[in-house]
Amino acid sequence: MDVTKFEELQLDDRIIRAITEMGFEEASPIQAQAIPVVLEGRDMIGQAQTGTGKTASFAIPIIQHLQANKETDKRQGIKALILTPTRELAMQISECIDDYSKYTRVRHGVIFGGVNQRPQVDMLRKGIDILVATPGRLLDLINQGHIHLTNIEYFVLDEADRMLDMGFYDDIM
Numbered sequence: 001m002d003v004t005k006f007e008e009l010q011l012d013d014r015i016i017r018a019i020t021e022m023g024f025e026e027a028s029p030i031q032a033q034a035i036p037v038v039l040e041g042r043d044m045i046g047q048a049q050t051g052t053g054k055t056a057s058f059a060i061p062i063i064q065h066l067q068a069n070k071e072t073d074k075r076q077g078i079k080a081l082i083l084t085p086t087r088e089l090a091m092q093i094s095e096c097i098d099d100y101s102k103y104t105r106v107r108h109g110v111i112f113g114g115v116n117q118r119p120q121v122d123m124l125r126k127g128i129d130i131l132v133a134t135p136g137r138l139l140d141l142i143n144q145g146h147i148h149l150t151n152i153e154y155f156v157l158d159e160a161d162r163m164l165d166m167g168f169y170d171d172i173m
């Protein structure tokens with residue numbers, strides 16, 4: 001199979017720098033297939049096992065777009081929403097975004113249930129571009145007026161099958 005190097009994907013230098021520091025040079029198969037599609041702004045469904053670089057396959061192109069639009073798009077509010085079924089996955093995705101966005105001006109945050117919402121609300125007030133969330137806490141904070149989805153441009157359903165298995169159908173709808 002052909003190998004795709006990250007350098008070939010026309011990503012921002014700041015993202016390439018972070019990827020290089022992590023020791024990656026070649027995109028994994030799911031990344032090589034997904035990143036160009038998302039960079040074109042198209043919808044996609046991806047399937048790959050855990051540990052194959054699935055998270056970066058949507059995180060990298062979203063960070064790329066948001067960073068590229070930073071200079072011109074001055075609108076406030078969350079622009080990318082990533083829904084995931086569990087707190088553990090939410091934290092893992094957030095760490096992954098941390099890794100790839102650390103040299104950019106793209107800001108992100110994570111919310112999940114089972115903990116005090118206060119620090120999460122404070123974090124949201126400071127302004128973020130990407131929000132990683134579990135469905136229940138997201139709905140709570142939307143209903144309380146702390147989150148507005150008016151400016152969302154990117155929407156990811158991570159582990160969509162598992163979210164449905166866990167009974168999140170109504171929340172997701």
Ligand code: AMP
Nearest residue numbers: 024026027028050051052053054055056
């Ligand atoms: P996932 O849970 O599918 O997002 O996979 C995450 C794991 O894949 C982490 O251990 C990353 O360090 C690793 N990973 C991500 N991108 C690559 C890559 N291009 N080459 C090798 N490993 C990668």
